[in-house]
Amino acid sequence: MASSTENVTLSLLREWGLPEPGGSKKSRGQVVVVGGATRSPGGVLLSAEATLRVGAGRVGLAVPTDIAPPLGPAMPEAGVYVLPTGSHPLDEHLRSAVESADAVLLGPGFDDPDATRAALLAVADADVDRLVLDAFALGILPDVDRGILPDELLINANEEEAALLLGRDLGDDRVADVREIAERFSAVVHCFGSVAAPDGRAWRAEPGGSGLGTAGSGDVLAGAIAGFAALGMEPERAAVWGGWTHARAGDRLTERVGIGFLARDLLAELTAVVHDS
Numbered sequence: 001m002a003s004s005t006e007n008v009t010l011s012l013l014r015e016w017g018l019p020e021p022g023g024s025k026k027s028r029g030q031v032v033v034v035g036g037a038t039r040s041p042g043g044v045l046l047s048a049e050a051t052l053r054v055g056a057g058r059v060g061l062a063v064p065t066d067i068a069p070p071l072g073p074a075m076p077e078a079g080v081y082v083l084p085t086g087s088h089p090l091d092e093h094l095r096s097a098v099e100s101a102d103a104v105l106l107g108p109g110f111d112d113p114d115a116t117r118a119a120l121l122a123v124a125d126a127d128v129d130r131l132v133l134d135a136f137a138l139g140i141l142p143d144v145d146r147g148i149l150p151d152e153l154l155i156n157a158n159e160e161e162a163a164l165l166l167g168r169d170l171g172d173d174r175v176a177d178v179r180e181i182a183e184r185f186s187a188v189v190h191c192f193g194s195v196a197a198p199d200g201r202a203w204r205a206e207p208g209g210s211g212l213g214t215a216g217s218g219d220v221l222a223g224a225i226a227g228f229a230a231l232g233m234e235p236e237r238a239a240v241w242g243g244w245t246h247a248r249a250g251d252r253l254t255e256r257v258g259i260g261f262l263a264r265d266l267l268a269e270l271t272a273v274v275h276d277s
Helices: 010-016 042-053 068-074 092-100 113-124 136-143 159-166 174-185 217-230 235-257 265-276
Strands: 005-007 030-034 058-063 079-082 103-106 130-134 152-156 188-191 194-196 202-204
Touching: 010 235, 030 042, 030 092, 030 217, 042 058, 042 068, 042 103, 042 217, 042 265, 058 068, 058 092, 068 079, 079 092, 103 113, 103 217, 113 130, 113 136, 130 136, 130 217, 136 159, 152 174, 152 217, 152 235, 159 174, 159 188, 174 188, 174 194, 174 202, 188 235, 194 235, 217 235, 217 265, 235 265
Parallel strands: 005 202, 030 058, 030 103, 058 079, 103 130, 130 152, 152 188
Antiparallel strands: 188 194, 194 202
């Protein structure tokens, strides 16, 4: 198993490059963002816009029925689908969207473990190629059979969520902790600038300044990772690119306006960072 850790630099990202965008929105990848709740409907909007800002071509929102109507006008670029209630399966329209998506992001805006579990099980029952888990989805992940989830699984965890996945507090070696999560869940894991693959390969980038510690910032990060994944990048490269782009967007805003910017201010900066990279 590989044990070295590669530092993420602009030179490395330029060496990796970005997929050719192609000539249409279909060639740039499709994402479905699954999440949302009455108390937190904005999380899916932040994630969905972030997928487009890093280059994805199309995005859909799969949300509870009570918050679906206003989301279409709030984000006219997105298709809107209604999640089933309880343990019911996805309807044919949402199932088709999930199965045709290049990446599915599940978790932003959820605030109830039971609803999150029901949504994850319903999505897992579909033929999903690449799944990104974030937020409340990580709280229930240890109790979900890994075998029902797609082979290509990406985890975007903050430090508290990483501790839940480990079943213990984080240690002094962040990369070692992220490697442990990646091996345990057979997933590519991003946490605070560190990325690890299940085979032990790891990357470390500067995680960005304290200005990123604002409500909704993690939703933007998760969307960026999902957007890069939908472009066709290998999962580990999507996680590295997503973490780097989010962090540098925060650095640019901190330099220009100082602490106090909002998560939605990061969105336009994502595009600028990708362009400059």
